[in-house]
Amino acid sequence: MPEVEHEPDYRFTLANERTVLAWLRTSLALMAAGVAVVQFVPLLGRPAVREATGLGFTVLSVVTAIAAVLRWRTVQRAMRRGRPLPGSATVWVVAAGLAATGLVVCVMMLAGP
Template structure:
């Protein structure tokens, strides 16, 4: 049976978890959706590089850039729900939010792809 504390926070007697303020839950959901949008943008970039934009690149370079973008999108898509769940669980248990490697992985991945594109434009 759930009870209501003076701050209108519901507590679950069985697990000790509490329902976080809905604004934090919605913010966590928006962050999850932002990661999914990022992955979709990377997929769009991969499709463009591999199939749509007529590039004068070496075929191996074009394949490397396209597949790297697609692989980064897969990593983000796989990790985003895990991150959402971990943050939600931390909020329910009133614990500090867990750190995530996702921003660093994304930044390094995009930087490497950019480096390959810049170097690839001069290596034909």
């Protein structure tokens, strides 16, 4: 038997939408960082390390965008069914990815050209 769904309060729906848009802005910023590292920082570190760092930012961008949409859909479904909101590991994944990429950037800066 399918679960009964009810239209949630529009304020919660709009808050959920604002959240997914914030995550998508974060994804876009990560993609821009990936392009910037590869294209506009030619003297920072070895080319292979720089390209790997740019790729890391870009992969993190894709993961963030996909996770944002999946989270939005899951939260919307939970609200419609009157269920508790599910937990999410997205913040931890993005934080770990940023920390790892940030450490690589620090090493590149300290190592010089």
